[in-house]
Amino acid sequence: MNRGNLIRLALIAVIFGLCLSEVLIRDAPSIGDSSPGNNTLGMRLGLDLSGGTHLVYKAGGNETSAEDVEGVMAIIERRVNEYGVSEPIIQKQGTDRISVQLPGVRDINAAVRLIGQTAELDFRELTNESWQLVQALSAQGLFTGYESLTEQGEIEWIPATAINSKGREVHLTGEHLERNTRVEFSRITSEPEVHFELTSEGADLFAQITARLIGKPLGIFLDDAWVSSPIVQSIIEGGRGIIENIGSLDEARELKIWLNEGALPVALEGPIIREDIDPTLGADSIRKSLIAGAVGLALVLAFMMLYYRLPGVLASGALLIYGVLVLAAFKFIPVTLTLAGLAAFILSIGMAVDANVLIFERLKEELRAGRTLGGAIEAGFNRAWVAIRDSNISTLITCLILWLMGRALAEPRVMGFALTLAIGVALSMFTAIFITRTFLRLFVGTRLAGHLSLFGMSRVEQISLPKEQE
Known part of the structure; x- marks a missing residue:
């Protein structure tokens, strides 16, 4: 075995070890989002698989x-x-x-x-007539709360405005919020509250408004719906406030997200x-896909080993390495694996086998022509390379077209299929041309090189071969 082949073999071992670690370690690094995937291996599963x-x-x-x-x-x-x-x-x-x-x-x-x-937050105040009505109802003991009166249309709220630094009258809205809203629990009622902070301009507007509304309610509305109306006790400077009477913790959390991420520029229909x-459908799809893949892979490996003998055994080992490389690539990029992606992965295994079939048939032709094993290996790979290259490039072009069409149509399943297949095709060329070739070179110059039956040739096909030189 020459030194160059030993170096290639060591390189294959290192690549395989790194990829196997990437697959087996759930929190292995990736070049994308560092958060772990949604299954036991840390792979990212799409909607059709995870539910x-x-x-x-x-x-x-x-x-x-x-x-x-x-x-x-x-x-x-x-x-x-x-x-x-x-x-x-x-x-x-x-x-x-x-x-x-x-x-x-x-x-x-x-x-x-x-x-x-839409999450458009704004602050409002009562009209003079509505405030007089509230006072009258309170004096008679008939006041039922701002929420019910607002829903019944008994009281009217108008925008709470103030003068900004440019001398313009401005409505205080969610645009004046800092994006650091948080949820806390009231020390008095233990109910969830949303604490907010205003920008410097918003804080100045807020101070003017609260100075005007001491003893009166300040209405807080979200998408024209009443949320809260606390009574202003004093001038609030510093731009900090609290939204109370929200309801559950989940509702408080949603409100915090809406305020932090801002209102939508247009409404959604x-x-x-x-x-x-249902995630059980995804689990069933994964189970059936794994069964189909395992059965298909077993049949392919059996065919390769029975028909091509020793090269088939080596190709089977290369295919197993190929599987680890592809899974590691899916996790490292990372790729969101869908059912269509699983189908593309299984299809790429068949394409990897196809490359080996072309190589081994060329190898047998060279052996029939009387070449030594070393010469047959090199000639077989060189002559098969053109066909492998052209077919795989055609497939990669097709994958690019599918990916672009899937992106234009917003169809992630098509994009997932195209990306997964492209990764599989690229790595299949590497395993067939580099890994399988390196494995075959290990037998050049050994006693096994003279046993043509190990290379899938019958005794009738064997012709006199020159003595193999290392």
Whole structure:
């Protein structure tokens, strides 16, 4: 065995060891998001495998611009990321539709509230007539609360305004909030509260408004719906405030996310499509895919070893290494694995076998022509390379077309299939040309080189061969 082959063999061992570690270690590093995947190996599973929620919205009206849609998508992504969803898929469909896939999210109603809420926060005050009505009702013991009176239309709220540094009258809204809103529990009632902080301009406006409303309610509204109306006890300087009477902790958390990530630039219609995908269906799909892949791989390996003998055994080992390399690539990039991606992975195994078949048939032809094993290996690989290269490049071009079409149509399953297949094809060329070739070179110059039956040739096909030289 020459030194060059030993170096190649050592390189293969190092690559295999690193890739195996990447696959087996759940929190192994990746070049993308460092958060672990959603299964035991840390792989990222798509919606069809892990289960979850799929929603499709229409953004705004007919005059909605592309910038508005992109802005909505960015805010939705920030909202679901803060909510803790692993690997959300948010894509544009056509000109004004937005597809949102949330793996692992089973509460579809919570997802609809989180995403579809425009979340326009603003502060309001009562008109003089409404404040007089509240005082009269309170004096008679008939006051039922600001929420019920607001819902019944008995009282009217108007925008709470103040003068900014430029001398303009400005409405105090969520645009004046810092993005550091947090949820805390009241020390008195133990109920969840949302603590907010205003910008420097907002704090100045807030101080002017609270100075005017001492002893009166300051209404807090979200998307024109009453949220809270605390009584102003004194001038509030510093721009800090609390929203009370929110309800449950989940509602407080949602409000915090809406305020931190900002209001949507345009309202969303829908969801026009809403799907709740059961994770048991995904588990069943994974189980059936693994069974199909295992049976197919076993049949392929059996065929390779029975028909091509020793080269088939070496190719089978190279295929197992190939499987580890592909899984490591999926995890390292990382790739969100869908059912279509699993199908592409299994298909790429067949393409890897196809490359080995071309090589081994060329090898047998060279042996029949009377070449030594070393010469037959080199000639066989060199002559098979052109066909392997052209077929795989054609497949990669097809993958690129599929990926671009899937992106244009916002169809992640098509994109997943294309990306997974492209990775598999690229690595199949590496395993067939580099790994299998290195394994075959190990037998050059050994006693096994003279036993042509080990290389799939019958005695009738054997012709006199020159003595093998190392």
